[in-house]
Amino acid sequence: MNLPGRPVSIATERFTIRSHVPTDASDRWCGWSGDPDIMGPLNMPARRSPRDQLAKYIAQHDNDRNYLIGIYSKAMGQHVGFYQIDVGKLHRSAGFNVVIGDKQYWGKNAVNETRAALLTEFFERRGLEKAWGQPLARNFPMIFNYKQQGWRLEGIMRGQCLSIVDGSRLDQYQFGMLRDDWRALTKAGTKS
Amino acid sequence: MSAHATATRILAGALMIAEHDVPRDARLGRVEQWDSLAHARLLLALEENLGRLLTPDEAVAIEGLDDVAKLVDAKR
Numbered sequence: 428m429n430l431p432g433r434p435v436s437i438a439t440e441r442f443t444i445r446s447h448v449p450t451d452a453s454d455r456w457c458g459w460s461g462d463p464d465i466m467g468p469l470n471m472p473a474r475r476s477p478r479d480q481l482a483k484y485i486a487q488h489d490n491d492r493n494y495l496i497g498i499y500s501k502a503m504g505q506h507v508g509f510y511q512i513d514v515g516k517l518h519r520s521a522g523f524n525v526v527i528g529d530k531q532y533w534g535k536n537a538v539n540e541t542r543a544a545l546l547t548e549f550f551e552r553r554g555l556e557k558a559w560g561q562p563l564a565r566n567f568p569m570i571f572n573y574k575q576q577g578w579r580l581e582g583i584m585r586g587q588c589l590s591i592v593d594g595s596r597l598d599q600y601q602f603g604m605l606r607d608d609w610r611a612l613t614k615a616g617t618k619s
Numbered sequence: 620m621s622a623h624a625t626a627t628r629i630l631a632g633a634l635m636i637a638e639h640d641v642p643r644d645a646r647l648g649r650v651e652q653w654d655s656l657a658h659a660r661l662l663l664a665l666e667e668n669l670g671r672l673l674t675p676d677e678a679v680a681i682e683g684l685d686d687v688a689k690l691v692d693a694k695r
Binding site for chain 1: 647648654655656657659662663675678679682
């Protein structure tokens with residue numbers, strides 16, 4: 428499990444970010460998968476996952492080509508959310524996905540604070556040269572996060588996927604960040 | 620009411636501040652209350668004002684009060 432890569436372990440001002448292990452599967456996390464407020468913006472069905480199934484899902488991530496990285500509050504020690512990152516080794520690129528399950532952290536810059544640390548980790552220590560994210564066009568909070576952090580809008584993918592609610596076709600954005608962009612942003616002090 | 624005044628009212632509601640506290644040059648990232656949830660409230664309130672959904676091009680282009688005012692003005 429969780430082989431062969433190097434697990435992530437980083438601290439930011441308010442959070443600890445570390446690669447998940449199967450024993451991190453919790454009722455709290457399982458509850459997020461059953462919450463339509465959390466799953467809806469991801470176009471995923473709100474269906475509570477059994478804990479053992481979640482543990483198996485965590486174990487599929489090898490910290491090399493794919494990562495499942497937890498966000499934990501330093502103050503309370505609570506699990507706040509997680510990143511799922513898929514790395515394309517050939518092209519040194521990665522897709523970043525994030526879920527903030529603890530609603531107390533919505534609108535509190537949890538995404539950009541933690542993603543800033545992860546971008547630096549992946550660009551400077553894991554050989555990544557390009558990061559991208561593909562939020563649904565109706566996921567307005569996530570659009571804010573990408574724009575505020577300085578990601579570049581690279582395109583609008585019309586009718587990219589089917590809605591799990593009504594079968595209509597949904598638009599998605601692609602936002603991208605090159606390593607050089609990130610270095611320039613961090614140098615300018617506008618990283619999160 | 621001018622488009623700018625309507626836009627100010629919409630933005631103030633989204634940011635949950637008084638209209639006179641909205642800077643004329645208010646922009647995403649420069650106003651403390653303009654966080655991700657406020658941004659969602661803004662876009663939804665704007666859609667309500669326009670009576671239609673924003674297109675993906677419109678939604679992603681909104682970065683400041685002027686952008687909101689332009690959309691309100693275009694409705695007239």
